[in-house]
Amino acid sequence: MLKLVAIVSALFLQSALAAPAKKHKIVEEPKVANHLTGSVDFHAVGSPGFLHIDGSGATAAGETWKAKDGTVTGHFVADLTGFKTGIGLRDKHMHEKYLESNKWKDAFFDLDSWTPTEKPSQFGGKLRIKEMSKQVFGTASWDGKTLRADFEIELDDFPIEVPRHLGITVAKTVTVEIKMAEANGS
Amino acid sequence: MSEIRFKAKKLTLVRPITALYCDEPDQDQPSSRIEELADTFCAVLFWVFLLFVILARCGSDAKAFPSAVRMGYTSCEACHLDPNGGNVLLPYGRSAGEEMATWGPEGSGRLLGFAPDTKWALAGGDIRAAATNWVYDTDLGQMSAQSRQNDKAFLMQAEGELALHPSMSIWLDATLGYYGPDHDRELRRSFVLWKPGNYFTAKAGRFVPAYGVMTPDHTAATREGLGLGEGGEVLAAEVAARSEIGEIVATETFATDVDLNVGAHSGYSLYGGDPGWAARIAAYAFKSTFGVSAWRRPSDTVAGAFATVAVTRWIYVLAEVDRDRDRVLEYDRDVAWAEVGWEVVQGLTLQTTAEYEDGGRYGLGFDWIPFPHFQVSSWVKKKADVWSAAGVAHVWL
Secondary structure (H helix, E strand, O other), X not given: OHHHHHHHHHHHHHHHHXXXXXXHHHHOOOOOOOEEEEEEEEEEEEEOXXXXXXXXXXXXXXXXXXXXXXXXEEXXXXXXXXXXXXXXHHHHHHHHHHOOOOOOOEEEEEEEEEOOOOOOEEEEEEEEXXXXXXXXXXXXXXXXXXXXXXXXXXXXXXXXXXXEEOOEEEOOEEEEEEEEEEOOOO | OHHHHHOOHHHHHHHHXXXXXXXXXXXXOOOOHHHHHHHHHHHHHHHHHHHHHHHOOOOOOOOOOHHHHHHOXXXXXXXXXXXXXXXXXXXXXXXXXXXXXXXXXXXXXXXXXXXXXXXXXXEEEEEEEEEEEEEEEOOOOEEOHHHHHHOOOEEEEEEEEEEEOOOOOEEEEEEEEEEOOOOEEEOOOEEEEEOOOOOEEEEEEEEOOOOOOOOOOOOOOOOHHHOOOOOOOEEEEEEEEEEOOEEEEEEEEEEOOOEEEOOOOOOEEOOOOOOEEEEEEEEEEOOEEEEEEEEEOOOEEEEEEEEEEEOOOOEEEEEEEEXXXXXXXXXXXXXXXXXXXXXXXOOEEEEEEEEEEOOEEEEEEEEEOOOOOEEEEEEEEEEOOEEEEEEEEEEEO
């Protein structure tokens, strides 16, 4: 009988102790993860014909730091060598002639102070491709698990020749999309 | 406006025809060298157009690949001279052909390197042969009589095509070849194309108006079933506007039946039916195309919706539904066609089709491009109790 009372008491005590912790988790402010990993895609348009060129497969990793006022800054690195567009010759030209990813493997992005929001909000930062850095602006959102961001770059702003191939010219404006999540173990 | 007016000056000799697009000359406009050049250009353009009209003859289907939407090609314009797709390839299209083949080393799309690479001319052509064609009726338990008649290999098409580029924005295109089991010699597709930039084109001559999914399978319910298969060309003029988000194509058709065989015993005659019009509006979204189209012909009006959808880089869906209203008989009928394709390895695509035209028809087949310029396709289709099968070998130049 004493043993039964002890077990019931222990269970009750455990529940009583656990309840406040659960309650605390509910009211906890969403936080920006310190370490993020994910992917980078881009979308470009070639003319004539308005052919859609979608690049994917590039991996990205980064760190963010949260300030007391809730804003975050960050530093991200994208491995450009993973980009593929679904057409072999185009990929070859992209890496060898335009991105020169064998020479400039990574692109870097420094996030300016940004307040994470669940709905897309404006952000800014400095993007470095090859040896050139340029301020870019876009929209980003953080739902507590996933960071999504997109922005446009002008190829003219970076040492990237406008891609041309047999009469098709790629538009100078390229849309970049980033999707990242909290890295395991962070 | 004055610019349009003075162009008419030297065309008054053919006033009954040019009145379609030229206003009365403005007597108040001072004559100048530029005006004379413009007059000459307009006159040359007109006579070239007339020449093409005279040479035009029916009988074609497009040889484009709407399934290439899975590779980002929502529009045909990147690869083909004709913005609506089909036939002669641009240099980029030859390169893209290498990416559609199982084995396509760089340069192989240019006729293995022999295709001329000039800025003022493009050459092309198609040779197609039907390898087999049988029809088996499971209800009767025997091959059909029509099948025994057709059960042989025959040349469906052997044609050449030449496109000339005399100025920055003008293209002249014409085909000449043999068609069908009787090897009729025909000049079947020809047009003058004006491409002043990336966003606008105008075309006049003989061609298939832009309508729905321009699939190369001319036996599809939405092509042959609507009179858009082999022989679907009409005498027409087309204007089109395209952008990154979509396209609008408007076509005025002047004659739906032109009989002009070159050297054929049927002789030469040119006559037109009642004029009509066609229109296609499409939006490019989600790497796919969604649109509606309509075509008012002398006796019927066809209208419907279509989509070319890129599911993944390797899987696509093409679909079209149409209603054909016969205004003479006051009779409506519906046709539908859908194709799902899966490129299992580069160049080899497994396809399944579902069609509706006076009953359902289902099919299974494959399409293989082993090398650029070579294509083999085969399919089995079932409609009610009847199974049919066919294979086609296609060589494009």
